[in-house]
Amino acid sequence: MSIAARAKGLTKIYGSGSALVTALDRVDFEIVKGEFTAIMGPSGSGKSTLMHLMAALDTPTDGEVWIADTAVSSLADTPLTVLRRDRIGFIFQAFNLVPTLSARENIVLPLAIAGHKIDEAWFNQVVDVLGLGDRLTHKPSELSGGQQQRVACARALMNRPDIVFGDEPTGNLDSTSAAEVLGFLRRSVDEFGQTVVMVTHDAHAASYADRAVFLSDGRIVDELRGASQEELLQAMARIYPRHDKAHDEPFRAPASEADEASATSEGAPEVSAKAQEPADQAEPTAFEPQADRSAVYRDGGHAPSHRGEPDDEEEPTVERSVARRAALD
Numbered sequence: 001m002s003i004a005a006r007a008k009g010l011t012k013i014y015g016s017g018s019a020l021v022t023a024l025d026r027v028d029f030e031i032v033k034g035e036f037t038a039i040m041g042p043s044g045s046g047k048s049t050l051m052h053l054m055a056a057l058d059t060p061t062d063g064e065v066w067i068a069d070t071a072v073s074s075l076a077d078t079p080l081t082v083l084r085r086d087r088i089g090f091i092f093q094a095f096n097l098v099p100t101l102s103a104r105e106n107i108v109l110p111l112a113i114a115g116h117k118i119d120e121a122w123f124n125q126v127v128d129v130l131g132l133g134d135r136l137t138h139k140p141s142e143l144s145g146g147q148q149q150r151v152a153c154a155r156a157l158m159n160r161p162d163i164v165f166g167d168e169p170t171g172n173l174d175s176t177s178a179a180e181v182l183g184f185l186r187r188s189v190d191e192f193g194q195t196v197v198m199v200t201h202d203a204h205a206a207s208y209a210d211r212a213v214f215l216s217d218g219r220i221v222d223e224l225r226g227a228s229q230e231e232l233l234q235a236m237a238r239i240y241p242r243h244d245k246a247h248d249e250p251f252r253a254p255a256s257e258a259d260e261a262s263a264t265s266e267g268a269p270e271v272s273a274k275a276q277e278p279a280d281q282a283e284p285t286a287f288e289p290q291a292d293r294s295a296v297y298r299d300g301g302h303a304p305s306h307r308g309e310p311d312d313e314e315e316p317t318v319e320r321s322v323a324r325r326a327a328l329d
């Protein structure tokens with residue numbers, strides 16, 4: 001098992017005095033090469049902060065990040081820019097494509113900026129897997145959201161980066177487009193050996209990953225390997241019990257309109273707005289915004305970064321991942 005990136009004692013503090021927020025609190029974290037890792041947690045738990053620090057997009061208040069063997073804090077501006085450009089790929093929730101460029105021009109833009117030659121065989125392979133062959137001359141405005149995000153996926157992979165980071169990459173997509181993007185990220189790991197890290201609220205999205213890491217109040221409090229959506233939902237209910245109770249089990253889909261009606265009845269005044277949505281609009285596999293996150297993991301103890309090595313039989317394999325995905329799809 002080799003390590004694509006790691007962090008030691010990673011701390012990020014925003015503001016000062018009464019406005020001080022400890023977004024990350026002495027986090028130790030390793031990203032395993034060739035794995036798909038999901039970073040999960042309620043709103044405000046520190047997911048984006050951890051991802052931005054691991055991707056060398058931001059600097060920690062304390063601690064260190066290494067991309068492979070490169071200590072990010074040791075880099076001057078120029079090598080830092082080169083590291084971000086050549087060794088990291090990004091996929092954002094909002095796609096972030098250049099509207100005036102075609103899909104092809106968007107995909108090769110990082111190579112053009114870096115002055116690197118396009119590897120046409122690699123380009124064709126990625127475009128083919130993403131099913132973008134007949135969309136390459138289209139501008140983003142002529143593409144659906146799912147197609148735009150697939151262009152963003154291709155762009156992220158063009159440099160063959162050490163790690164592709166996705167910040168809620170399916171957050172703006174319908175379920176079909178989300179499944180296509182998640183399926184592609186899964187394939188990029190299984191077939192190209194790509195390392196992928198994705199921030200998500202969503203247990204279904206995280207079920208595509210090999211490993212899910214759970215954050216609470218800026219600390220890693222648990223992790224699961226090879227977990228199904230149901231196992232992730234159960235873990236979320238266990239790890240965030242206050243959250244679960246406060247929202248009358250928002251992690252589970254109402255089985256029927258009657259169930260939903262009971263979830264919004266007088267007995268559950270704290271039920272979230274999202275839990276009150278019609279069942280076909282709700283996203284029951286996602287976290288709700290957490291009203292009182294201070295109630296979770298405020299025991300003063302420093303949660304372990306890892307639960308320890310998984311049991312052998314728990315160790316996920318590509319076959320297991322593929323079988324799991326096939327069952328889910």
Ligand SMILES: Nc1ncnc2c1ncn2[C@@H]1O[C@H](COP(=O)(O)OP(=O)(O)OP(=O)(O)O)[C@@H](O)[C@H]1O
Nearest residue numbers: 014015021023041042043044045046047048049050
């Ligand atoms: N630039 C900033 N200035 C001040 N506080 C910040 C800043 N960025 C994040 N925070 C705070 O740090 C904490 C962690 O934020 P972060 O965005 O990492 O959480 P998150 O888990 O990604 O949340 P979400 O799911 O809502 O995006 C939150 O309390 C947030 O308000």
